[in-house]
Amino acid sequence: MQALTNRGKSVSREPMTLMERMYIPSIVKGMAITFSHIFKKQPTIRYPEEKREFSPVFRGLHVLNRDEEGRENCTACGLCAVACPAEAITMEGAERMEGEEHLYREEKYAAKYEINMLRCIFCGLCEEACPKDAIYLSETFAPANFTRKGFIYGKEELLIPNPVTEPAEFAKARGEKRINN
Amino acid sequence: MTLLAFDWILLLEKLILIAIIVFASLGIALYTTFAERKVAAILQDRPGPNRAGPFGLFQPFADGLKLIMKEEIIPNTANKALFVLGPGLAMTAALMTCAVIPWSSSVELFGRKIDLQIADINIGILYIFGVVSMGVYGIMIGGWASNNKFSLMSALRGASQAISYELAMGLSLIAVLMVSGSLSLRTIVDQQMAAGSMWNIAYQPLGFIIFFVCAMAECNRTPFDLPEAENELNFGYHQEYSSMKLGFYLFSEYINMIMSSAVMASLFLGGFDIPFLDETTLAPNTAAILGLLALLTKIVFFVFVFMWIRWTIPRFRYDQLMDLGWKSLIPLALFNMLITGAFILWRQG
Numbered sequence: 001m002q003a004l005t006n007r008g009k010s011v012s013r014e015p016m017t018l019m020e021r022m023y024i025p026s027i028v029k030g031m032a033i034t035f036s037h038i039f040k041k042q043p044t045i046r047y048p049e050e051k052r053e054f055s056p057v058f059r060g061l062h063v064l065n066r067d068e069e070g071r072e073n074c075t076a077c078g079l080c081a082v083a084c085p086a087e088a089i090t091m092e093g094a095e096r097m098e099g100e101e102h103l104y105r106e107e108k109y110a111a112k113y114e115i116n117m118l119r120c121i122f123c124g125l126c127e128e129a130c131p132k133d134a135i136y137l138s139e140t141f142a143p144a145n146f147t148r149k150g151f152i153y154g155k156e157e158l159l160i161p162n163p164v165t166e167p168a169e170f171a172k173a174r175g176e177k178r179i180n181n
Numbered sequence: 182m183t184l185l186a187f188d189w190i191l192l193l194e195k196l197i198l199i200a201i202i203v204f205a206s207l208g209i210a211l212y213t214t215f216a217e218r219k220v221a222a223i224l225q226d227r228p229g230p231n232r233a234g235p236f237g238l239f240q241p242f243a244d245g246l247k248l249i250m251k252e253e254i255i256p257n258t259a260n261k262a263l264f265v266l267g268p269g270l271a272m273t274a275a276l277m278t279c280a281v282i283p284w285s286s287s288v289e290l291f292g293r294k295i296d297l298q299i300a301d302i303n304i305g306i307l308y309i310f311g312v313v314s315m316g317v318y319g320i321m322i323g324g325w326a327s328n329n330k331f332s333l334m335s336a337l338r339g340a341s342q343a344i345s346y347e348l349a350m351g352l353s354l355i356a357v358l359m360v361s362g363s364l365s366l367r368t369i370v371d372q373q374m375a376a377g378s379m380w381n382i383a384y385q386p387l388g389f390i391i392f393f394v395c396a397m398a399e400c401n402r403t404p405f406d407l408p409e410a411e412n413e414l415n416f417g418y419h420q421e422y423s424s425m426k427l428g429f430y431l432f433s434e435y436i437n438m439i440m441s442s443a444v445m446a447s448l449f450l451g452g453f454d455i456p457f458l459d460e461t462t463l464a465p466n467t468a469a470i471l472g473l474l475a476l477l478t479k480i481v482f483f484v485f486v487f488m489w490i491r492w493t494i495p496r497f498r499y500d501q502l503m504d505l506g507w508k509s510l511i512p513l514a515l516f517n518m519l520i521t522g523a524f525i526l527w528r529q530g
Contacts, residue, residue: 027494034224034493042226 059122059137062115062153063160063173067105070162073134076110083129088119106132113158117142117151138173190293199299202279210435211241213484217435220488248428256328256421263326268422268429271319275436277312281305282443283367285453285473288466297469298367305366306354309444310347313399316437317343320401320408323430324418335417338499339408342398345506346405350395352514353388356521357448360384366444370452376459380451387517389449391510396441398506401434403491407499442483443476450479 019025045052054060065073076093094111096104103109127136145151161169215230218240222229230237255264285297302308317340324336360381361369373380382389398405409417419430446452453472454460460468497505 027490030493031489034489037224037226040226042228044226044228046228046231 054139058139059124059127060139060141061117061137062120062126062135062158063138064110064113064155064158065134065136066160066163066170068163069102070164071101071103071105072109072159073105073132074110074113075106075108075132075134076113077108077131079129079131080126080135083125084120085123085125086119086121088116088121089126090114110155113155115153115158117153118148194293194295195299198295198297199280202284202299203276206276206279206436206439207432209439210432211245213435213439214244214431215241216484217488217491220485221492224489224492245428249425251424253424253426254421258328259421260326260328263322264421265426267319267323267326268419268426268433269319270322271316271433272429272436274312274316274319275433275440277315278309278437278440278444281308281366282440282447283370283452284476285469286460286465288469296367297473301365301367304364306358306364306369306448309366310351313437313441314343314347316433319430319433320418323422327418327421329421331414331416332418332420335408335410335414335420338414339401339418342401342405342407342502342506345503346395346398346510349391349506349510349514350399352511352518353385353391353395354448356388356514356518357381357385357392359518359521359525366447366452370447370454373451374454374460380449380454382449385449385517385521387513388521389445391514391517392445392449394505394510396445397487397490398502400437400441400487402438402487404494404497405502406491406496407502410496438484438487439480442480442487445483446476446479452476452479 067073074091076091078091078093081087081089081091090112091110091114092112093108096107096109122137124137130136142151142153160173163170215237219229219237221227230240233239233243255261280299281302283296283298283301287294287296289295320339320343321336324332324334324339327333357369358364361372363369363372369381372378401408408414409419411417414420419427422430453476455471455475460472463471
């Protein structure tokens with residue numbers, strides 16, 4: 001029979017020699033190997049104290065962005081919802097009233113913005129579709145929840161903290177690696 | 182003070198000694214379970230249990246508490262009396278071994294000379310063999326009373342394994358007894374301690390290896406853990422057990438391990454003898470404490486080797502186990518006996 005690869009090794013069927021039948025040399029060899037592992041470095045990351053860093057391209061939970069003055073970027077254009085292959089995004093637009101200019105950047109804003117985290121596949125297409133830099137995927141992931149309803153994230157979960165009133169929380173939510181504000 | 186021509190203080194002294202030794206063995210066994218997990222972890226590049234207390238030191242208490250709090254289930258079809266008797270017997274047999282082990286020389290307390298040994302009987306080794314054989318009943322009864330096929334099969338395995346390896350163990354021991362000429366453990370240890378004499382391992386290296394392998398088989402440790410071979414017999418003879426009854430079985434394995442380490446240390450490594458030190462030059466109490474520490478060190482060493490082997494070598498197949506016991510170890514032990522006898526005869530005449 002022709003060999004499929006050149007990696008095959010023929011098995012020796014010769015009876016074991018006395019040395020081999022005593023097993024002790026091979027047992028000692030094995031024990032030396034396990035003993036050497038005492039001095040090896042452990043690859044363990046002790047989770048709550050230490051955390052593994054995500055890769056820079058990690059796509060986590062969505063964040064609805066604000067500009068430097070703390071106004072919401074989203075104009076409820078619906079491009080993200082159209083781009084979403086999992087149909088996880090729903091929104092309702094509303095018109096900005098007089099005196100709300102400090103809340104919303106443009107004349108239209110999202111009165112309701114919901115993402116179903118159980119449907120979302122974290123592909124990041126919404127982020128790519130958004131013309132206003134209003135949505136991006138952060139570096140955290142959705143925590144566990146007791147009900148399915150709890151996974152439908154509304155504006156209060158998604159909106160980034162206001163950079164004017166809560167700069168520390170804003171910086172934390174924005175993450176280190178995102179610079180496209 | 183004698184009452185009815187009986188030394189009542191001796192009784193009190195022995196009772197206190199029994200309590201100390203039994204509870205100390207239990208405590209050490211508790212931490213042996215912890216050590217097992219830590220050693221396994223370290224040999225496999227893992228941290229091991231490290232959450233309960235500093236370095237996970239309270240882990241054995243958490244495990245024990247968990248076992249006690251679990252629901253106790255006795256299967257409907259089990260033989261209830263025997264089902265309860267099994268783990269008790271295993272535990273009792275494991276603990277009874279410690280009665281004849283000389284833990285150290287004697288201390289002087291309140292003007293009395295107290296031997297750190299519960300009973301120095303002149304057939305100490307035979308007593309240990311008898312009690313260890315009783316431990317097989319714990320496995321056998323537990324496995325049979327569970328009324329479970331797997332339990333019964335592993336109980337059979339356990340019994341046949343223990344019996345086969347006891348033979349080789351006994352034969353390798355006879356060579357030691359020929360050298361020492363006594364069955365009392367204290368005498369054997371004292372002979373090894375005497376000035377100018379070496380430990381028995383120097384006279385009986387082959388005997389030591391045979392005894393060590395057999396001790397591993399007697400304790401049902403990997404590579405001889407066929408009675409509880411998880412991947413072929415689910416969980417072995419204690420499959421139907423739950424709560425502290427299961428705990429007793431698991432615990433008795435560790436106590437057996439400590440006791441067989443102590444027996445091996447006494448028989449082959451000079452017991453409580455500190456190498457290169459003449460104990461008679463020390464004050465008796467200091468010598469006793471240092472001797473106890475020396476024996477404990479030897480026990481810890483043996484227990485570590487047991488664990489080290491467990492996490493290195495895979496399990497034997499049943500026929501390989503029987504082959505090793507009957508076709509290799511028993512002839513080797515007989516050969517060892519013959520050589521020893523011939524050597525002793527040559528020295529005498």
